[in-house]
Amino acid sequence: MCGPNEVFVECSSLCEPTCWTKPNQPCPLACGPPKCQCQPGFVRDAGRCIPKNQCPYYPGECGPYQPCPPGSVCSQGRCEPFVPPVCGCRPNEVCLSGVCILPIPSCYHDHHCHRGYECAEHKCRKNKKHRQCKNDYDCNGQMVCLNKVCVKRQSGVCNFNSECPVEAPICTTTGCSTIRCNNVYECPNGFRCQNSLCEPGGQYQESCVTTNDCPYDHMCDTMSHHCRSFHVGVAV
Numbered sequence: 001m002c003g004p005n006e007v008f009v010e011c012s013s014l015c016e017p018t019c020w021t022k023p024n025q026p027c028p029l030a031c032g033p034p035k036c037q038c039q040p041g042f043v044r045d046a047g048r049c050i051p052k053n054q055c056p057y058y059p060g061e062c063g064p065y066q067p068c069p070p071g072s073v074c075s076q077g078r079c080e081p082f083v084p085p086v087c088g089c090r091p092n093e094v095c096l097s098g099v100c101i102l103p104i105p106s107c108y109h110d111h112h113c114h115r116g117y118e119c120a121e122h123k124c125r126k127n128k129k130h131r132q133c134k135n136d137y138d139c140n141g142q143m144v145c146l147n148k149v150c151v152k153r154q155s156g157v158c159n160f161n162s163e164c165p166v167e168a169p170i171c172t173t174t175g176c177s178t179i180r181c182n183n184v185y186e187c188p189n190g191f192r193c194q195n196s197l198c199e200p201g202g203q204y205q206e207s208c209v210t211t212n213d214c215p216y217d218h219m220c221d222t223m224s225h226h227c228r229s230f231h232v233g234v235a236v
Contacts, residue, residue, distance in 0.1 A: 002036035005049035019055035046081040
């Protein structure tokens with residue numbers, strides 16, 4: 001049984017009009033499966049069929065600096081109504097944007113994982129609010145490592161370490177500051193741990209016990225105990 005302003009059709013359109021459909025958008029002539037579609041003069045919005053002149057207003061474009069209003073999400077640069085995904089996944093699968101997928105078992109950085117997952121201890125796991133880190137490279141592009149935790153970068157303070165003075169050489173969410181450390185691996189790349197503070201001029205050591213001892217894009221060769229680039233397979 002169809003809902004309000006819907007009609008059941010045997011040959012459904014593959015491009016049912018919505019509040020986001022562009023004028024004169026091309027659509028395949030093939031039939032879709034039999035289902036309920038909006039009656040002529042109505043468009044689909046958040047699962048309902050409404051008159052096109054009643055479509056809610058959302059900004060045409062969105063992004064990191066232009067968020068969508070409540071109740072909508074940014075999808076490919078456009079604000080769209082949020083519809084919770086529905087999945088019937090098997091035990092070894094996860095639901096991602098309404099699709100059942102197999103999670104990537106191993107990783108070296110967040111971009112090796114599906115959206116909504118992060119690389120933690122070389123495993124793709126669901127994003128956590130407070131992720132552990134050693135330096136900024138362990139966090140995504142909108143976060144920085146502060147006191148071993150990934151936190152959101154504040155706008156208008158600083159963006160890069162190169163913008164900070166020598167006495168406070170590290171860019172954090174609260175501005176140019178210092179970071180306390182116990183060893184060089186707790187400092188950003190290009191810094192060393194001196195007198196329990198991260199200072200410019202250091203490099204990571206090439207020896208290692210596990211891959212956690214190596215910088216981003218490198219892994220520990222358990223035979224030689226040296227950090228090697230996993231892209232090109234050469235010692236550093």
